[in-house]
Amino acid sequence: xxxxxxxxxxxxxxxxxxxxxxxxxxxxxxxxxxxxxxxxxxxxxxxxxxxxxxxxxxxxxxxxxxxxxxxxxxxxxxxxxxxxxxxxxxxxxxxxxxxxxxxxxxxxxxxxxxxxxxxx
Numbered sequence: 001x002x003x004x005x006x007x008x009x010x011x012x013x014x015x016x017x018x019x020x021x022x023x024x025x026x027x028x029x030x031x032x033x034x035x036x037x038x039x040x041x042x043x044x045x046x047x048x049x050x051x052x053x054x055x056x057x058x059x060x061x062x063x064x065x066x067x068x069x070x071x072x073x074x075x076x077x078x079x080x081x082x083x084x085x086x087x088x089x090x091x092x093x094x095x096x097x098x099x100x101x102x103x104x105x106x107x108x109x110x111x112x113x114x115x116x117x118x119x120x
Contacts, residue, residue, distance in 0.1 A: 002028045002110050006094045008078075009115030014086055020079040020115060022094030028110075029075040033097040035105030036069065036079050038090035038117075046090075047106035049079065050097045060104040063088075084119045091116050 003025035035050035051057040068080045095108035
């Protein structure tokens with residue numbers, strides 16, 4: 001059973017930071033490419049970042065240099081989001097991803113309810 005539990009969303013002013021966390025079931029965490037994608041109302045889903053077990057990571061151009069993903073040995077993954085912009089406003093989803101090879105989780109395979117990030 002895949003378990004993904006997200007936390008850390010909220011509302012911030014432009015230029016500020018937020019950190020999202022995702023607790024992942026052990027089996028899933030050890031075997032899958034993981035990442036984050038986001039979706040804003042009326043917009044298409046956008047892959048944000050994908051990372052594999054070896055630490056190979058791909059970021060979307062829109063967040064490169066501002067966002068950073070980390071994987072920890074306790075089956076937790078975080079997304080540090082700095083210099084946030086209004087266009088980053090979306091629901092963010094922690095997900096398993098079909099591929100992490102030069103892919104920022106553009107094809108997620110499993111996700112849960114997501115967490116809202118609002119930047120004003």
